[in-house]
Amino acid sequence: MDKEKAKAAQQEVYKTALDMYHSGMVSGTWGNISARINEEYMAITPSGMNYERLSPDQMVIVNIDSLSYEGPLKPSIEAIVHAEIYKNRPDVNGIVHTHSTYALTVATARKEIPPVCEDQVQILGGSIRVADYTMPGTKEMADACIKALDGRQGALIANHGAISCDVTLAKAFVASQIIEKTAMVYINSMAIGGPVEIPQKDIDFFSDFFRNKYGQKS
Numbered sequence: 001m002d003k004e005k006a007k008a009a010q011q012e013v014y015k016t017a018l019d020m021y022h023s024g025m026v027s028g029t030w031g032n033i034s035a036r037i038n039e040e041y042m043a044i045t046p047s048g049m050n051y052e053r054l055s056p057d058q059m060v061i062v063n064i065d066s067l068s069y070e071g072p073l074k075p076s077i078e079a080i081v082h083a084e085i086y087k088n089r090p091d092v093n094g095i096v097h098t099h100s101t102y103a104l105t106v107a108t109a110r111k112e113i114p115p116v117c118e119d120q121v122q123i124l125g126g127s128i129r130v131a132d133y134t135m136p137g138t139k140e141m142a143d144a145c146i147k148a149l150d151g152r153q154g155a156l157i158a159n160h161g162a163i164s165c166d167v168t169l170a171k172a173f174v175a176s177q178i179i180e181k182t183a184m185v186y187i188n189s190m191a192i193g194g195p196v197e198i199p200q201k202d203i204d205f206f207s208d209f210f211r212n213k214y215g216q217k218s
């Protein structure tokens, strides 16, 4: 493994975990964050630790195929979900999973958020689907997330939280913030009669813009 690349990924995961903490988006349980090192390995936050007391080199290096890891700290129990997404989405190099309040609120109602905000459509690719309810940290949860993320950069997970992914971890973190904001706007708009969806032709425009901007295949 390229040691420099691994170190850079650990540093990026650590920094993003702290950014997430300072953003106030997390309360209670943390969620987890990862960055792809290469086709074989990812760096992911360790299980059940206070990130502020950790250092970048304690971000766990995990084999994407076998889930074996190096060092004394266990990776997040949701490492399997991250690994399966990396296997299925070659375009993805960073993943953020949160239990943020507004996303979780909509996820408990198991409601797909229609395309209602421009930045939602641009950054996440359209509606925010809900991955089926499954036990955390299982292959079933990974499969449900992959299905809900098809053609998208973000999804809700039924009764659990949200997950976002993108070409870089920095972009995946932005996507996680857009999910939380969209969920809040969606809930608020329901109190004043419900949101009006963005017309399909404009969604197509935003999708084209998104694909060209990020160089993805159409």
Ligand SMILES: [Zn+2]
Residues within 6 Å of the ligand: 031, 078, 097, 098, 099, 136, 160, 161
């Ligand atoms: Zn979780």
